[in-house]
Amino acid sequence: MSSNTIRAYAAKEPHSPLVPYEFDAGELTATQVEIDVEYCGLCHSDISILNNDWGVSSYPVVAGHEVIGKVSRLGSEAKGLKIGQRVGLGWNAESCGFCDPCIGGEQVLCTGEQKATIVDHAGGFANKVRAGWQWAIPLPDDIDIESAGPLLCGGVTVFTPLLLNNITALHHVGVIGIGGLGHIALKLLKAWGCEVTAFTSNLDKTEQLKGMGADHVINSKDPEALKALSGKFDLILSTVNVPLDWANILTTVAPKGAIHYVGVPLEPVSVPAFSLISGGKALTGSKTGSPIVLRQLLKFAARKNIKPQIELYPMSKINEAIEHLEAGKARYRVVLKADFE
Structure with a gap:
């Protein structure tokens, strides 16, 4: 051969x-x-x-x-x-x-x-x-x-947004969709020192998600739960490919915060422009990561013992x-x- x-x-x-x-x-x-x-x-x-x-x-x-x-x-x-x-x-x-x-x-x-x-x-x-x-x-x-x-x-896909959005331990970050990407995001964010909220449609997983690093768990499809979180998040990281009420979710974002997409929703994202303008908010997205970001992630994961x-x-x-x-x-x-x- x-x-x-x-x-x-x-x-x-x-x-x-x-x-x-x-x-x-x-x-x-x-x-x-x-x-x-x-x-x-x-x-x-x-x-x-x-x-x-x-x-x-x-x-x-x-x-x-x-x-x-x-x-x-x-x-x-x-x-x-x-x-x-x-x-x-x-x-x-x-x-x-x-x-x-x-x-x-x-x-x-x-x-x-x-x-x-x-x-x-x-x-x-x-x-x-x-x-x-x-x-x-x-x-x-x-x-x-x-x-x-x-x-x-999966890891670098959810790590890159932390760097792009200048996230620090002072920030409150929400993660929508706790699957292959989202569960790694919870582990990374907890090690990063952030306050972390997991958005899920299955509250039966609450204790499991808290074990992965979530400080709070909410139902992503509950309008009342979203209303109670108005202006709370410096960053919302979306890993899902399903349509959600993005306009309502945007109300939970703090001034100068962002919803960052790494999952690809099956329908165009629709939000009112006034909500973006009035709060200086943003919709952003990113790919995986360059070699330097991959190196940084692996060093951080090794130091903090982060394992998917x-x-x-x-x-x-x-x-x-x-x-x-x-x-x-x-x-x-x-x-x-x-x-x-």
């Missing part, structure tokens, strides 16, 4: 079971690293790409973009890494390095030759994966490697893991352990 051969699990068409798949990845380029995969998270975005829900997939698709593994090969121009070093790889695998956002340290907003790890690129449902060296993020020695994968996508709640499957059981996630049974992130023979 060639050193450029990668063994993987791939979808040959939308909504089909993944099957074993081998391919020749070609020669490693000067700026790439190759990573031997140890663990890879399973994210809803993987499902969207496998099923071509976004219309950008080309088959066969090898998904997986929450990779933990060890550097096995280095291109001649790869910097700051060494063979055997444990690294993480998230949503992005390549960026151009020369556009204004890249030069400014915001590679996640690259306007040049940006490449996602699982779009026209083979991801981490495999024994090996490749990426540009800047996107291979060194792991702190004391981080938990089984649960670290989801931090590279995961369910572990062998990668050979990947179709079972996908069925579990699609059925809405995951609590709260699924991680695959590579078990190629």
Whole structure:
């Protein structure tokens, strides 16, 4: 078997079971690293790409973009890494390095030759994966490697808004939707020192959510509960993809506060402009995070012992893991352990 051969699990068409798949990845380029995969998270975005829900997939698709593994090969121009070093790889695998956002340290907003790890690129449902060296993020020695994968996508997605909105321990932050993203947000915000309120449609989870870091839990669909929170939140972080009464939720935002979207509602967001103008409020959103933000997150998570709640499957059981996630049974992130023979 060639050193450029990668063994993987791939979808040959939308909504089909993944099957074993081998391919020749070609020669490693000067700026790439190759990573031997140890663990890879399973994210809803993987499902969207496998099923071509976004219309950008080309088959066969090898998904997986929450990779933990060890550097096995280095291109001649790869910097700051060494063979055997444990690294993480998230949503992005390549960026151009020369556009204004890249030069400014915001590679996640690259306007040049940006490449996602699982779009026209083979991801981490495999024994090996490749990426540009800047996107291979060194792991702190004391981080938990089984649960670290989801931090590279879900974790950084909810961490980036804290930096963009200058959130400190003085602030009160609300989190809407306590699933794969929201539960990590609660853990991060508690460690950040914020006052934290969880918005949920299921108050039966109150004690569980408080165990994750919520100081308060409210029903996101209860108008009276929202009315009682008028002007309370410096930031509301929305992770949901369902329509809600955004105009009413906006009333809970403090002057100069924001609702920040990392989930994508299925319908356009509608709020009265006067509410934004009169309170200097904002609707904002963000993608995942650039390499520096990923490094900061992993260091913070290691120092504060922040671990996403995961369910572990062998990668050979990947179709079972996908069925579990699609059925809405995951609590709260699924991680695959590579078990190629």
